[in-house]
Amino acid sequence: MPRTERWGRPYPDNRDWSIYNALLVKRGEFYLSLDFIDRWDEHLSQMNAGKRGRPFQYPESFIAWMAGIHTFLQMPYRQMEGFVRRLAAFIPGLKAADYTTLFRRIQRLDLSLPVVPELLGEDIIVAADSTGIKVTNRGEWMREKWRVRRGWIKLHVMIDVETNQALGLEITDESVQDDQMFIPLLDQTQQHGSEEHPVYRVLADGAYDRNELFNTLEQRRIASGIKTRVDAATHSTGSPYRAECVRDRNRWGGYPMWSRVVTYGMRWKAEGFFSGFKRIFGEGVQATSQEGMFREIRMKVNCYNRMLALAGGQAS
Incomplete structure (x- = not known):
């Protein structure tokens, strides 16, 4: 090959x-x-x-x-x-x-996401992504032999690519698609950023290529770094801003130049956040109820954010 x-x-x-x-x-x-x-x-x-x-x-x-x-x-x-x-x-x-x-x-602890605004830049570039968290340690043989399947939990985050802090956090089960959590994540991110640290651009993969998300970015005056489909329409089909982004990509000669202009490569910071998080806390949870699982993951993300802030926002 x-x-x-x-x-x-x-x-x-x-x-x-x-x-x-x-x-x-x-x-x-x-x-x-x-x-x-x-x-x-x-x-x-x-x-x-x-x-x-x-x-x-x-x-x-x-x-x-x-x-x-x-x-x-x-x-x-x-x-x-x-x-x-x-x-x-x-x-x-x-x-x-x-x-x-x-x-x-x-x-009874308050599990709202801790963020240190002093570490944020003037114009924030964030990356949105999700990862799966296992809810059981059962192996493939157990699942195949006894038809045991408990699914997994999805951890959705928006990461500041400069400080690696999570500015938005949502936890769902496996049935929730990534794009459904985009706007709640963006709401949290903008609350943490405020007027002093506005969100300038959002980077995301093709799972977030939806008209309503592009319309939301346009309304909030946030630049898009969402990867669009190769055959995406260059005329408005529900989102003039998405069509404009597609025309810009084509005018720049395709994905390689587009990725450089919008710094799409920095989206890997979200993957780095997940990698560091799982190396410290593991890929599963100990709680057995769904509510307990959600609380456990939220506590872990909060602790990881505090650890990043203590080290000046450097990735692990």
Whole structure:
């Protein structure tokens, strides 16, 4: 089979590896970032101000830290109680919580996507994509022999190609198509970007080649980096902006030049996000209910975003 010539430009790796190595080492500080201990009493007083009923005994920052330990180390709740009890014996100011308290408080945590706006550029270029998360470790033989099929979960994200932060996050089952989550992802991304960091361009593959998505981009004055079909119409068939993008692609001589103009190659940052995410957290989930699976994945993405922010947005 003849080898197909690569028309895309190779990615120039210009990063300073000494700085990059230091940033990767710094990520290890995430596991034992105990800054919340210094503001333990302050956080508790704020949480209990005007509260009726039993007051909180543990600040939200401590619960969020324990949720990170649970997520990264996949530590069961009873073991977490023993872990923090032993850790409290060495660290003044740290108070141990029982496993039932940890479980209930972690289940009530705010799981909105954490984003550091200070790391974002003036004009944001984002990449949209999705990946599958396994819901069982059953192998191919089990599925074939016993006709067991539980499907998978889809993780939809929009990634800032400069900082690698996830700016939009949606979790669905396998029946939901990628393009159906595009507008909700874009809404979240624009909320995180605000007027100071507007979204300039969206990069996406052919799964997002839909008229309504091009119309949405045109209405919001966002440039398209969506890959259109080879035989796409050059006249309006429901989206004048899509037809304009197709004419531009043809005028530039096809996909190779089009990809350079719109920096379509940077869409690989979404693939890099998924690769780093799965290397750290694995390709499956431990929860058994769908709601628990969705919460588990959201907690993992939140922790990964915080880790990227701690390391200055460098990819793993």
